[in-house]
Amino acid sequence: MPITTFLFDLDGTLTDTDPLHHKAFNTIVARWGRSIDIDYYKTHIMGFPNNLIFDHLFPGMPPEEYLPLADEKERLFRAQLDAEIPPTPGIEALLAHIARIGGRSAVVTNAPRANAELMLKALRLEGRFDALVIGDELARGKPDPLPYLTALELLGSNPLEAVAFEDSSSGVKAASAAGLFTFGMLGGLDEERLKAAGASAAIRDFTAPALWERIGAG
Structure with a gap:
C-alpha cells in the first residue's frame, strides 16, 4: 500500500x-x-x-x-527559542513530496500547545501540516499510542499507509504500539536504544535513502 x-x-x-x-x-x-x-x-x-x-x-x-x-x-x-531555529535537514523536500502526492501529515507531540505553535513558527513550518495533536489535550499522552491513533483518525488514514518519525523511547513506543512503521531519529538516542523501543529503522535526518525507499520515492 x-x-x-x-x-x-x-x-x-x-x-x-x-x-x-x-x-x-x-x-x-x-x-x-x-x-x-x-x-x-x-x-x-x-x-x-x-x-x-x-x-x-x-x-x-x-x-x-x-x-x-x-x-x-x-x-x-x-x-x-530564537525567532528562527534550524529544522532537521530534508524536511522541506519531504513536505514537498507529501504535497506532490496529495498526502496528509500531522505533528504529534507531548509538548504543550504554546510550545508547539511557537516552535513551528520559529521553524517556518507553521501551517505546513494538516493536524497538530497535543498529547496533554488527550486522555493519555505518549508513550500511550492514543496520540498517534488520534492523528490517524483525524487524517482519515490507517497504519498500513502511514509512517511515523520519533527520537525518544517514549515516542517510538507510542508510534509502534499504534501499528506504525516508525523511523527512529538518531541524535539523542543511538540505533540500539531506538530499536529496543520498537523503531522499525533508524535514520539521521529526512535525507536518508532508507526513508525515500520506504515511501517509494527512492
Whole structure:
C-alpha cells in the first residue's frame, strides 16, 4: 500500500531542542540542590508528558504543587527559542513530496500547545501540516499510542499507509504500539536504544535513502 500519511514528533525530530529543555529542567531542580545528567534526561524526560516527568522528579509531590513548576519550566524553554531555529535537514523536500502526492501529515507531540505553535513558527513550518495533536489535550499522552491513533483518525488514514518519525523511547513506543512503521531519529538516542523501543529503522535526518525507499520515492 502506498505511503500517503506522515506523522512527525516535534522536539528532537523536526528540530534539536533537547539542550534547551535540559537547561530549563536543571534551572528548576537547582532550587533543591539537584541536577539532571544527560542519561537521566534521555531515560526519564525525553518524550514524556510533564505529569510523568514531574512525578518521577518529585515522588509524592501533589499535582497542585508540581504543575506550576511544569508551567515555569515551559516558560523557561520558550524564552530560549530564537525567532528562527534550524529544522532537521530534508524536511522541506519531504513536505514537498507529501504535497506532490496529495498526502496528509500531522505533528504529534507531548509538548504543550504554546510550545508547539511557537516552535513551528520559529521553524517556518507553521501551517505546513494538516493536524497538530497535543498529547496533554488527550486522555493519555505518549508513550500511550492514543496520540498517534488520534492523528490517524483525524487524517482519515490507517497504519498500513502511514509512517511515523520519533527520537525518544517514549515516542517510538507510542508510534509502534499504534501499528506504525516508525523511523527512529538518531541524535539523542543511538540505533540500539531506538530499536529496543520498537523503531522499525533508524535514520539521521529526512535525507536518508532508507526513508525515500520506504515511501517509494527512492
